[in-house]
Amino acid sequence: MTEPTTGCAVRCSSLAVYCGNCDLLVGLDGLHVLEVVVAEEHLRVRVESPPGLMGCPTCGAVALSHGRREVELIDAPCFGRPVTVVWWKRTWSCSEPSCPVSVFTEQDEQVARPRGLLTTRACWWAVRQLRREHASVLGLARQLGTTWKTVWRSIKPLLEVMDADPARFDGVEILGVDEHVWHHVSPLKRGPKELTGMVKLTRDEKGNTRATLLDIVPGRSGTVYADWLKDRGDAFKAGVKIATLDPFRGYKNAIDDQLEDAVAVVDAFHIVKLGGQALDEVRRRVQQETLGHRGRKGDPLFGIRMIIRCGIERLTERQRPARRRHRR
Numbered sequence: 028m029t030e031p032t033t034g035c036a037v038r039c040s041s042l043a044v045y046c047g048n049c050d051l052l053v054g055l056d057g058l059h060v061l062e063v064v065v066a067e068e069h070l071r072v073r074v075e076s077p078p079g080l081m082g083c084p085t086c087g088a089v090a091l092s093h094g095r096r097e098v099e100l101i102d103a104p105c106f107g108r109p110v111t112v113v114w115w116k117r118t119w120s121c122s123e124p125s126c127p128v129s130v131f132t133e134q135d136e137q138v139a140r141p142r143g144l145l146t147t148r149a150c151w152w153a154v155r156q157l158r159r160e161h162a163s164v165l166g167l168a169r170q171l172g173t174t175w176k177t178v179w180r181s182i183k184p185l186l187e188v189m190d191a192d193p194a195r196f197d198g199v200e201i202l203g204v205d206e207h208v209w210h211h212v213s214p215l216k217r218g219p220k221e222l223t224g225m226v227k228l229t230r231d232e233k234g235n236t237r238a239t240l241l242d243i244v245p246g247r248s249g250t251v252y253a254d255w256l257k258d259r260g261d262a263f264k265a266g267v268k269i270a271t272l273d274p275f276r277g278y279k280n281a282i283d284d285q286l287e288d289a290v291a292v293v294d295a296f297h298i299v300k301l302g303g304q305a306l307d308e309v310r311r312r313v314q315q316e317t318l319g320h321r322g323r324k325g326d327p328l329f330g331i332r333m334i335i336r337c338g339i340e341r342l343t344e345r346q347r348p349a350r351r352r353h354r355r
């Protein structure tokens with residue numbers, strides 16, 4: 028049974044006062060919820076600022092009400108649905124005849140940039156999803172109920188500001204480098220295929236390695252890496268104690284030239300890869316020596332070719348004795 032005199036529903040629909048529950052749920056500081064409806068799978072949340080005096084941003088004279096204007100903003104998804112905030116903005120005109128400002132609309136950069144299509148928090152939500160959750164721009168566009176272009180245009184300025192901030196280069200003690208190759212993309216449309224990526228490596232409290240991408244530059248050679256290190260300056264280079272590397276791309280020369288005090292180590296991924304390759308070569312050689320032909324179905328070494336490459340902790344109880352039998 029519903030209680031007719033208290034609760035969100037009654038207060039929301041009466042609109043005599045703003046509803047604290049709805050305002051808390053939506054969480055846009057300075058704005059109050061007027062209405063929530065569902066339209067084509069989107070939650071549409073209508074909001075406004077409370078009435079009050081407004082001063083002209085140029086001359087400071089008291090502004091006169093000039094009516095309202097609806098501005099739609101895509102917000103972060105909520106309860107599994109895309110959200111559109113419909114801000115019923117107040118517009119104003121300046122009361123001072125000599126003032127160059129005629130009509131202006133209320134703005135709040137905490138909520139959204141002027142002419143922005145996404146709310147500020149939706150932009151940061153998207154950036155976090157990209158950085159921490161391996162999201163793609165297309166996946167974010169789906170969750171937000173909008174297009175790839177809209178998401179990218181909205182977050183690009185934030186990413187550029189972050190990219191221009193040198194603070195991420197502070198305190199790097201373990202520096203990693205690796206090549207990256209974009210397959211299946213046209214260099215004409217999407218820029219260079221071959222890139223060198225630099226990562227800051229740290230350990231969390233459980234001892235697991237965490238990698239934070241610092242930069243990506245075109246090309247994959249020792250020269251590219253050496254140039255990047257030169258650009259970082261002496262303080263950065265002196266701070267690096269360990270430099271991990273992909274052993275194949277001449278990065279070692281760059282480390283020797285630019286990071287004299289750092290210890291160069293081949294990164295775990297490439298060590299395991301090299302170890303796996305060596306194991307395969309030995310398996311093929313023994314196969315030839317013992318049976319005189321390439322491994323095929325039914326040959327013992329062929330049957331365990333996957334098992335011997337696998338970490339012991341990943342093998343089942345049945346697989347472990349198979350590996351012990353073939354150890355020699």
Ligand SMILES: [Zn+2]
Pocket residue numbers: 035036038039046047048049050
């Ligand atoms: Zn309410």
Ligand SMILES: [Zn+2]
Pocket residue numbers: 083084085086087088121122123126127128
């Ligand atoms: Zn004015």
